[in-house]
Amino acid sequence: MTKKIENHPIEDVFGDEICEGDTYFVFGNETVLQSNLKQYLIEKQQVQCYEAI
Incomplete structure (x- = not known):
C-alpha cells in the first residue's frame, strides 16, 4: 500500500x-x-542479491 505525502523528505x-x-x-x-x-539493500544492509540464469 502506498501513501501519498505532501511534506516529503528532500533527498534520500x-x-x-x-x-x-x-x-x-x-x-x-x-x-x-x-x-x-537495490543499491541500498546491498551496500547499507548487506543483503545478498542473486540473478537467476
Missing part, C-alpha cells in the same frame, strides 16, 4: 532529490528512493 540517503510522484521507502531514519532500493 544517496543524496538524490525526492520529487513529486517519486516512490520512496523509510528504514528507521533512512529514506531511500525506489530507484536506489
Whole structure:
C-alpha cells in the first residue's frame, strides 16, 4: 500500500532529490528512493542479491 505525502523528505540517503510522484521507502531514519532500493539493500544492509540464469 502506498501513501501519498505532501511534506516529503528532500533527498534520500544517496543524496538524490525526492520529487513529486517519486516512490520512496523509510528504514528507521533512512529514506531511500525506489530507484536506489537495490543499491541500498546491498551496500547499507548487506543483503545478498542473486540473478537467476
